[in-house]
Amino acid sequence: MQTILSIGVDAFAYGMVLFVISIGLSVTMGLMKFANLAHGAFAMIGGYVASYATQALGWHFGFALLAAVAACMVLAVPLERFLYRRFYGASELRQVLMTIGLTFMIIGIANWLMGPTLKTIALPPALQGPVDIGFRSVPAHKIFAAVVGLLVAIGLWLLIERTFFGVKLRAAVDDAPMAEALGIRTKIVYAISFSIAIGLAALGGVVGAQLLPIEPQYALHHMVTFLVVVSVGGAGSIGGALAACLILGTVKTTGSYLMPEFGNFFFYLAVIAIVAVFPNGLMGRAK
Amino acid sequence: MKYLLQVTAAVALCAGVAHADVIKVGVVGPFSGGAALQGRNFQAGIEAYFALHGKTVGEHEIEVIYRDLPAADPGQSAALTQELIVGEGVQYLAGYYYTPDAMAAAPILEEANVPMVIFNAATSAIVNASPLVVRTSFTTFQTSTPMATVARERGISKAITVVSDYGPGIDAETAFVRAFGAAGGETVQSVRMPMTTVDFSPIMQRIKDSGAEAVFAFLPAGPQTLGFMTAFVENGLKDAGVQLLAPGDLTQESDLPVLGPNAAGMLTTFHYAVSHNSPENIAFIEAASNWLGNPDELSFPAVGAYDGMTVIARMIEATDGRQDAAAAVEAVKGMEWISPRGPVSINPENRHLTQNIYLREVAEVEGKWINHELQVFENQGDPGWVAP
Numbered sequence: 226m227q228t229i230l231s232i233g234v235d236a237f238a239y240g241m242v243l244f245v246i247s248i249g250l251s252v253t254m255g256l257m258k259f260a261n262l263a264h265g266a267f268a269m270i271g272g273y274v275a276s277y278a279t280q281a282l283g284w285h286f287g288f289a290l291l292a293a294v295a296a297c298m299v300l301a302v303p304l305e306r307f308l309y310r311r312f313y314g315a316s317e318l319r320q321v322l323m324t325i326g327l328t329f330m331i332i333g334i335a336n337w338l339m340g341p342t343l344k345t346i347a348l349p350p351a352l353q354g355p356v357d358i359g360f361r362s363v364p365a366h367k368i369f370a371a372v373v374g375l376l377v378a379i380g381l382w383l384l385i386e387r388t389f390f391g392v393k394l395r396a397a398v399d400d401a402p403m404a405e406a407l408g409i410r411t412k413i414v415y416a417i418s419f420s421i422a423i424g425l426a427a428l429g430g431v432v433g434a435q436l437l438p439i440e441p442q443y444a445l446h447h448m449v450t451f452l453v454v455v456s457v458g459g460a461g462s463i464g465g466a467l468a469a470c471l472i473l474g475t476v477k478t479t480g481s482y483l484m485p486e487f488g489n490f491f492f493y494l495a496v497i498a499i500v501a502v503f504p505n506g507l508m509g510r511a512k
Numbered sequence: 513m514k515y516l517l518q519v520t521a522a523v524a525l526c527a528g529v530a531h532a533d534v535i536k537v538g539v540v541g542p543f544s545g546g547a548a549l550q551g552r553n554f555q556a557g558i559e560a561y562f563a564l565h566g567k568t569v570g571e572h573e574i575e576v577i578y579r580d581l582p583a584a585d586p587g588q589s590a591a592l593t594q595e596l597i598v599g600e601g602v603q604y605l606a607g608y609y610y611t612p613d614a615m616a617a618a619p620i621l622e623e624a625n626v627p628m629v630i631f632n633a634a635t636s637a638i639v640n641a642s643p644l645v646v647r648t649s650f651t652t653f654q655t656s657t658p659m660a661t662v663a664r665e666r667g668i669s670k671a672i673t674v675v676s677d678y679g680p681g682i683d684a685e686t687a688f689v690r691a692f693g694a695a696g697g698e699t700v701q702s703v704r705m706p707m708t709t710v711d712f713s714p715i716m717q718r719i720k721d722s723g724a725e726a727v728f729a730f731l732p733a734g735p736q737t738l739g740f741m742t743a744f745v746e747n748g749l750k751d752a753g754v755q756l757l758a759p760g761d762l763t764q765e766s767d768l769p770v771l772g773p774n775a776a777g778m779l780t781t782f783h784y785a786v787s788h789n790s791p792e793n794i795a796f797i798e799a800a801s802n803w804l805g806n807p808d809e810l811s812f813p814a815v816g817a818y819d820g821m822t823v824i825a826r827m828i829e830a831t832d833g834r835q836d837a838a839a840a841v842e843a844v845k846g847m848e849w850i851s852p853r854g855p856v857s858i859n860p861e862n863r864h865l866t867q868n869i870y871l872r873e874v875a876e877v878e879g880k881w882i883n884h885e886l887q888v889f890e891n892q893g894d895p896g897w898v899a900p
Contacts, residue, residue, distance in 0.1 A: 228721065235713040242711075341549040342809065343738055345770045355748050364713075364746035435742060436710050438735040438770075442546040446735075447710075481705070482714035488677060488706035 231361055232482055233475075238367035240474025241374035242433045246447075247454035248377060248466050249425030255461015255509070256385075256398050257418055259309065260317045262324040264426050264451055265444035266331040271297050271427025272346065272439035273339055279347035286349045290431050297427035301420040309419060310412070328444045336441040344439040346431060366435045373432050374467075377425065382463050384421075394418055457499050459509025468507050472499070535572045535828055538579065538596030539607040539817075540589060540617070541631070545582025546734070547609060549766055550813045552804065554607055554631055557817025560799035561825075569828040574821075577602060581609070586616035593617040597624045603835050604629065604824050609813070611635040611679060618642040627837045629823055631816040634680060636896035639862045644837050646844060646863045648819040648856075650783045652683040653896025655759040656730070658869045658889040659781045660691030663726055663757060670700050671757075672724035674715060676731045677704040684730035684759060687896060692728075700724050709736070712743035719749060726755040733764045733811075741774040755779065763874055763883055766811040772881030775874040783867050784815045784853040785883040796852035819851045819865075823858070855891075864894045 250264040271293040278289035308327075312320050352369050355362035385391040396404040397411040405411050430439070437447055458469030473495060480491035499507065539558070543551035558576055567574050577600050579592040589612070596602045597620065605621070606629040608614035614633040618641035621628055630638060630647040634655075639645050663671060673688055675681035681704065689699045701722045705715060719727050727749075731737050744756060756775075760782020763775055786797060800814050801807035823844050830843030845860035854868040869892045872883035 228717070231717050232714065235711070235717070239711045239713070336544075336548065340806070340809070341552075342766055343735055343770045345738070355746050355751075362746075362748045364743075366746075367713075436739060438738045440546075440735050443735075478711065478714050481709065481711075482718055485706070485715065485718070486677065486704045489708060 227360055228482075232479055234358070234361070234363055235482075236475040236478040237471065238363065238371055238474075239436070239478055240470040240472075241371035242367070242436050243450065243454055243474060244467055244470040245370060245374045245377060246426075246429030246433045246437070247451045247470065248381065248463065249422040249429060250451050251455045251458060251460055251462070251466045252381070252422040252425065253419065254455050255459070256394060257313075257415060257422070258398065259313065259419075260320040260324065261309075261422075262321055262448060262452075263327040263331065263444070264422075265446075265448050266328045267297055267301075267423045267426035268430030268433075268447075269335060269439060269441075269443040270300070270331065271430035272434050272443070273335060273344060274427070275346045275431040275434070276344040276439055277339075280345070286347065286352070289346065290428070293431050294424045294427045298420045298424040301423035302416065305416050305419045310415075313415070328448075332441050332444055339441070341441055346434050346439070348435075364435070370432050370435075373428070377428070378463055378467055381425075385463070390414070390417070453496055455506075457496055457506055459503070459506025461510070462506065462508040465506055465508030469499075533572060533833055534575045535569075535604070535833060536600055536602040537574060537576050537604040537606055537824060538593070538600060538602035539576055539631075540579045540581050540592055540596070540605070540613065541607040542582050542609050543578060543580040547582070549809060550609055550632070550811065551580070552809065553766075553800075553811050553814040554609075554817045556800040556804045556810065557631070557814035557819075558821055559803040560796055560814070561818050561821035563799040563802070564795060565822075565825065569825045570832065572828055572833045574825070574828070581613060584610035584612050586612045589613035590616040590620070593620055597626055602626065604827065604840075606820050606824065607631050607817070608633045611638060614638050614645070615641055618645060621645070621837065625835055625837045627827060627840050629820040631820045632813045635683065636864075636894055636898075639864050639897065640900040643863075644841055646823060646841060646858060647865055648823055649813075649816040650865065650867070651894045651896050652680045652730070652759060652761075653687040654867075654892055654894045655761075655782050655869060656684045656687035656728075657691045657895045658871070658892065659728060659757050659759065659779075660688055660695050660697065661889070662779060662781065662871050662887070663692060663728070663755075664695040664697055666755070668697065668726045668755065670698050670724045671726045671728055672700055672719055672722045673702045673728045674719065675702075675704055675729065676707050676709075676736070678707055678732075680732070680761075681730045683896060684728075688728045691895075705731075707732075710739055712740050713747055716743050716747035716749055719754065720747070720752070724754070726757055728757045729762065730758060731762060733761045733767060737762045737767060738770060741771055741778075745774045750774075750777075760785070760812070760872065760883065763872075764811045765883065766809050768874070768881040768883070769808055772874065772876065775881075776876065778874045780872050780874070780883065781869050781889070782812070782872065782883070783869055784812045785870060785872050785885055786810055787877075787882040787884060788853060788870075789885075790850075790852070790854065792850050793852040815852050819849075819853075819856065822849060822851070823847065854888075857891075859893060862894070862897050862899075864897060866891050866893050868892065 274293040458465035621644040827840035848857040871887040
């Protein structure tokens with residue numbers, strides 16, 4: 226019984242970290258219809274900024290987290306204006322090629338600027354070490370990641386479903402010329418959405434850094450994981466992404482506890498099974 | 513007649529020049545990509561050798577030609593090796609970070625009349641792939657086996673092994689389980705983790721449930737070790753008194769600045785520590801760090817490359833620059849010298865390096881995390897090697 230509870234706790238924590246890191250990609254792919262494979266690269270930049278801020282500048286983790294998100298959101302503005310905008314509506318293959326190319330460039334720059342070694346983000350004492358939750362101890366940073374994940378999920382849902390900006394975004398996505406005709410400045414809506422998505426990537430990179438350490442190959446190492454979450458959950462669906470992360474987290478954690486020698490077999494089996502039954506993902510909209 | 517004289521003079525001149533020639537050494541290694549740091553360490557070792565011993569051997573000048581192989585890729589390794597031999601005319605091959613790459617290049621050696629000096633790849637079987645292979649690195653068997661003795665000496669009778677599910681991991685597991693069993697210990701479980709594991713909590717739970725007093729672990733150096741050691745501490749295993757044991761790949765010096773606090777007190781067995789206190793090592797570190805720029809980037813592949821250049825220089829000396837692979841290899845069989853890692857020799861039977869293996873503890877000395885040497889296992893051969 227205790228083992229089952231333990232696996233449950235680990236699965237939830239891992240799933241929430243996955244969610245924090247992947248949700249930004251779900252926003253770009255689902256709401257903006259842009260296959261942004263450079264998502265992981267932005268998460269990595271966020272991680273590097275936070276690592277530099279905490280280690281070299283000695284900033285508090287909270288400020289470093291904000292700085293990382295802000296830096297990536299600012300960086301996203303010219304990128305969107307001069308690069309991404311040219312590829313809206315282009316074929317997915319061209320978007321994929323462009324963003325993979327961008328990923329390789331960012332990897333090269335990261336390697337050159339920050340060196341090939343691992344980077345860590347200094348956590349405040351409150352987030353270090355284990356926390357006793359009664360029947361076992363859980364790393365404090367995982368609890369933090371889970372809380373951040375829940376806040377992000379609620380915040381995004383409110384933004385998209387309950388605000389005027391959300392209404393404009395949904396209109397711009399569904400029918401851009403009509404939205405434009407109604408006076409919605411779709412270019413600005415897209416630019417803001419893109420910036421938010423990149424900010425989420427950076428947030429995920431910083432919050433998830435204890436599980437996915439920051440190093441130059443980060444963007445490539447974890448690309449498949451991010452894509453799997455989006456395709457299983459359904460692009461653009463916050464609830465879907467949350468469900469996908471929790472299901473995949475449970476499958477992976479249970480598998481690696483009970484039968485580690487099977488590797489990722491059960492993880493990918495679950496992915497295949499879900500995508501076979503729900504071709505658009507758990508809560509994706511039919512095309 | 514005059515023409516004949518001219519030709520003779522020209523031939524004589526050429527022959528004279530040929531003897532004081534540039535000897536080309538082709539080095540294959542990861543100079544970009546995920547293991548670029550290890551490739552840089554190859555270069556640092558080679559440059560340290562040149563800085564301390566010069567670029568010339570007798571009349572001959574050594575020229576190193578690098579070829580980049582970012583990830584383990586046997587096909588590409590064979591292609592680059594062939595290109596080095598045919599296109600560049602190298603007389604010696606060296607480097608090779610991953611075992612499959614060395615294995616793929618080995619069949620070409622005899623036909624091309626070129627010896628190969630392995631700087632890093634750590635599988636026992638490589639020396640069997642060709643009689644022209646010489647190794648200045650180590651094997652996972654060699655570094656893992658003494659750990660069983662260490663565990664028994666510290667009163668550990670039940671251990672669990674946890675390794676990444678790939679060649680070197682399985683070597684480490686086999687080496688430890690075999691030696692631990694022979695020393696009277698019991699391995700209660702052997703867990704093999706997928707290479708892509710990022711969340712180690714379930715594995716830690718497994719270790720906890722197994723009731724072992726110690727865990728012997730092997731993972732490839734880099735991002736994974738950080739996750740593993742953090743999980744080890746955060747899931748309360750360290751506080752519960754479980755001893756973490758591993759070969760030194762897990763605590764290589766270039767990772768220690770980030771691993772340090774979580775790895776404190778961890779025991780590893782390995783052939784080289786940057787902290788090794790000897791005049792040879794101090795000179796080596798200075799030369800290698802000068803080239804690297806950042807001393808924190810220095811790691812064990814550098815010493816494999818440094819000693820590899822020592823061996824190649826001896827080969828050039830013995831053959832006086834002639835291309836004679838068999839004679840070159842023959843000349844270094846049984847060769848003994850003092851390496852930055854301590855006294856070493858080349859086993860004449862299998863061309864593998866006999867060397868000291870050190871027990872080290874991760875410790876903080878003057879604000880810097882190091883592998884502090886505690887104990888020496890002298891003149892260790894390769895327990896994993898079997899005659900072909």
